[in-house]
Amino acid sequence: MSEPLIEVRDLAVHFRARGGAARALDGVSLEWRRGEILGVVGESGCGKSTLARAMLSLVPPAGGEIALDGAALNGKATLRELRRRVQMIFQDPYQTLNPRQRVSAIVTEPLLVQGVPRAEHEGHVRRALEDVGLEPDRYLDRYPHQLSGGQRQRVAIAAALVLEPAGLICDEPVSMLDASVRAQILKVLVDLKERRDLALLFITHDLSLAWSLCDRICVMYLGRVVERGAAVDVIERPRHPYTQALVDAIPVPTAGGGGRRELLSGELPDPTRIPPGCRFHPRCPRRFEPCDSVDPQLLATGGPDQVAACLLHDPSLGRTAPSAERRE
Amino acid sequence: MTALLEVEDLRVDHRGRPIVDGVDLSLAPGEALGLAGESGCGKTTTALALMKLLPPTLRQAGAITLRPAGEDEPINIGKRTEAGMRLVRWRHISLVFQGAMNSLDPVQRIDDQIAEAIALHERGARARKLGARVGELLETVGLTPAAGRRYPHQLSGGQRQRVMIALALACNPSLVIADEPTTALDVVMQAQVLDLLERLRERLGLALILISHDLGVLAETCDRIAVMYAGRIVELGPVSAVFAAPQHPYTKRLLESLPVIGGRRGVATPIPGGPPDPGDPPEGCRFRPRCPYATDRCLADPPLREVAPGQSAACHYAPWAEWPDVAAAPAAVRP
Numbered sequence: 001m002s003e004p005l006i007e008v009r010d011l012a013v014h015f016r017a018r019g020g021a022a023r024a025l026d027g028v029s030l031e032w033r034r035g036e037i038l039g040v041v042g043e044s045g046c047g048k049s050t051l052a053r054a055m056l057s058l059v060p061p062a063g064g065e066i067a068l069d070g071a072a073l074n075g076k077a078t079l080r081e082l083r084r085r086v087q088m089i090f091q092d093p094y095q096t097l098n099p100r101q102r103v104s105a106i107v108t109e110p111l112l113v114q115g116v117p118r119a120e121h122e123g124h125v126r127r128a129l130e131d132v133g134l135e136p137d138r139y140l141d142r143y144p145h146q147l148s149g150g151q152r153q154r155v156a157i158a159a160a161l162v163l164e165p166a167g168l169i170c171d172e173p174v175s176m177l178d179a180s181v182r183a184q185i186l187k188v189l190v191d192l193k194e195r196r197d198l199a200l201l202f203i204t205h206d207l208s209l210a211w212s213l214c215d216r217i218c219v220m221y222l223g224r225v226v227e228r229g230a231a232v233d234v235i236e237r238p239r240h241p242y243t244q245a246l247v248d249a250i251p252v253p254t255a256g257g258g259g260r261r262e263l264l265s266g267e268l269p270d271p272t273r274i275p276p277g278c279r280f281h282p283r284c285p286r287r288f289e290p291c292d293s294v295d296p297q298l299l300a301t302g303g304p305d306q307v308a309a310c311l312l313h314d315p316s317l318g319r320t321a322p323s324a325e326r327r328e
Numbered sequence: 329m330t331a332l333l334e335v336e337d338l339r340v341d342h343r344g345r346p347i348v349d350g351v352d353l354s355l356a357p358g359e360a361l362g363l364a365g366e367s368g369c370g371k372t373t374t375a376l377a378l379m380k381l382l383p384p385t386l387r388q389a390g391a392i393t394l395r396p397a398g399e400d401e402p403i404n405i406g407k408r409t410e411a412g413m414r415l416v417r418w419r420h421i422s423l424v425f426q427g428a429m430n431s432l433d434p435v436q437r438i439d440d441q442i443a444e445a446i447a448l449h450e451r452g453a454r455a456r457k458l459g460a461r462v463g464e465l466l467e468t469v470g471l472t473p474a475a476g477r478r479y480p481h482q483l484s485g486g487q488r489q490r491v492m493i494a495l496a497l498a499c500n501p502s503l504v505i506a507d508e509p510t511t512a513l514d515v516v517m518q519a520q521v522l523d524l525l526e527r528l529r530e531r532l533g534l535a536l537i538l539i540s541h542d543l544g545v546l547a548e549t550c551d552r553i554a555v556m557y558a559g560r561i562v563e564l565g566p567v568s569a570v571f572a573a574p575q576h577p578y579t580k581r582l583l584e585s586l587p588v589i590g591g592r593r594g595v596a597t598p599i600p601g602g603p604p605d606p607g608d609p610p611e612g613c614r615f616r617p618r619c620p621y622a623t624d625r626c627l628a629d630p631p632l633r634e635v636a637p638g639q640s641a642a643c644h645y646a647p648w649a650e651w652p653d654v655a656a657a658p659a660a661v662r663p
Binding site: 043044148150178179180181182183184186187190205206207208209211212213232235236245246247248249250251252253254255263264267 | 366367484486514515516517518519520522523541542543544545547548567568569571572581582583585586587588589590593594595596597598599602603
């Protein structure tokens with residue numbers, strides 16, 4: 001198992017809101033290992049984008065620790081180092097690129113910010129563009145409006161790559177792109193992972209995509225990780241009722257579709273009023289007696305390296321808990 | 329059975345540049361048809377043309393005939409004037425468009441907005457007397473009357489989308505066109521809204537045209553599917569047939585590009601390039617420059633023709649008994 005690039009322990013982020021503090025992140029722990037593709041999935045409002053921003057210290061934490069390459073973050077110097085080692089790309093390539101800058105300036109900017117000697121700029125910029133499949137001589141002088149959506153996302157990736165980071169956080173990088181362009185961008189990202197041994201943190205609400213790309217997956221619900229494990233295990237054999245509900249809701253592009261499914265009722269609760277006990281219990285189809293009072297920690301589920309924050313897996317409740325296996 | 333909707337040779341152009349280039353469709357009462365394709369392929373333009381809602385810079389031509397139950401004469405939408413269309417829209421065909429949930433009036437309560445919409449479309453109806461009907465509509469889409477007393481910002485995206493569906497149903501239309509109704513929603517909300525559409529269709533006998541770039545959504549909701557590419561339908565057939573055995577290389581590649589849980593992991597080989605501008609299409613088959621199977625024969629324009637029972641494809645080589653290995657396919661026009 002490779003070393004962690006970033007380790008997050010008990011990370012909390014609170015926003016001020018009407019009705020008290022909104023606990024956007026409420027104690028998240030995870031490790032993102034070098035060279036791995038880690039998926040973070042969940043509904044909008046579950047905290048996945050806040051997690052990404054908090055990992056880069058773009059939002060101030062209310063508590064918890066972040067470590068880069070095994071060393072805890074403290075002070076400006078390590079923050080600068082963090083932001084060189086880990087880069088981020090966003091969902092909407094139409095909004096992230098400055099419309100008045102040419103591609104060359106967009107991709108050069110991170111080098112200026114990090115104080116890379118000017119003489120080295122051109123080489124870095126050209127290499128980054130080549131890595132994302134854009135011929136430098138054709139694209140360096142273009143403006144964003146002269147590019148298609150897919151090309152813009154490539155430019156955004158090139159700008160993130162130019163500092164040769166060890167990790168790239170991708171916040172819904174393809175959700176605004178069409179099917180054929182989507183596959184092209186995913187291919188760029190996966191090739192980069194292979195060629196540069198880049199670690200990818202893939203934030204998405206698309207579980208099928210996470211399943212097909214990621215090595216491991218964290219499922220988030222209301223500011224917490226509720227299940228974590230190998231992508232194949234988590235999606236094909238979910239151990240948390242919430243993950244199960246998400247998987248059941250995926251529309252299946254095959255003849256006959258997915259058939260009737262058990263739908264999760266209700267909506268994500270307000271993060272200023274997180275339910276007591278298990279935060280998922282008001283919507284959970286499998287809740288039992290202690291769920292409204294006991295807040296479950298991540299528990300071993302029997303699957304290798306697969307943990308779930310669900311009392312169904314608490315051995316001390318063994319006699320009262322319904323079987324952890326799903327009823328068919 | 330008589331078709332509810334028949335579209336013949338629908339064309340839409342912008343100053344002579346075609347956007348929709350000859351679309352034929354027919355829809356049975358109560359049927360759900362999916363319209364698939366990437367952005368710019370003409371899906372939304374087709375939908376707007378069916379309601380004659382295109383902006384004035386676009387011109388449409390072609391016959392559109394609607395035969396709603398209870399009407400003696402078929403409605404010839406193609407020839408209707410704007411005033412004539414006002415009697416058709418919402419009364420016979422309604423539209424739930426993309427991002428529609430953001431088009432609710434922010435300073436008016438939900439139930440008042442629904443009542444006002446009904447009063448506008450039904451002569452003699454008084455907004456104040458519509459309370460019971462509005463309550464019923466809200467219930468139909470799974471909302472409580474209490475939700476009706478709220479303002480749009482007090483509802484979630486999924487709830488607002490339900491309100492839009494309630495609005496679309498307000499005058500008991502026989503056809504609802506839904507353009508990406510769940511694109512802005514999460515998978516759980518999406519599943520709830522799709523489930524709702526399906527139940528309403530069964531209960532009210534609605535016909536549905538569902539537009540989505542998400543083939544999974546169409547597979548679960550529709551009876552038939554039409555795949556559009558560069559302003560034309562390239563494949564049309566029952567959902568089960570098209571998904572099990574696509575007969576157009578574009579459909580096949582699109583389906584392959586989607587991960588199916590339990591299938592093969594990893595990134596599928598992308599389709600090279602991007603879709604052409606329908607106003608300036610390549611010679612012959614429009615998919616030719618991106619098609620791994622293209623040959624010289626594809627320099628001639630393939631018509632959409634029936635290649636299997638109920639299934640049509642616009643490909644010279646359809647029906648495909650088997651798909652040759654891409655590497656072995658002729659590379660005549662590969663980019």
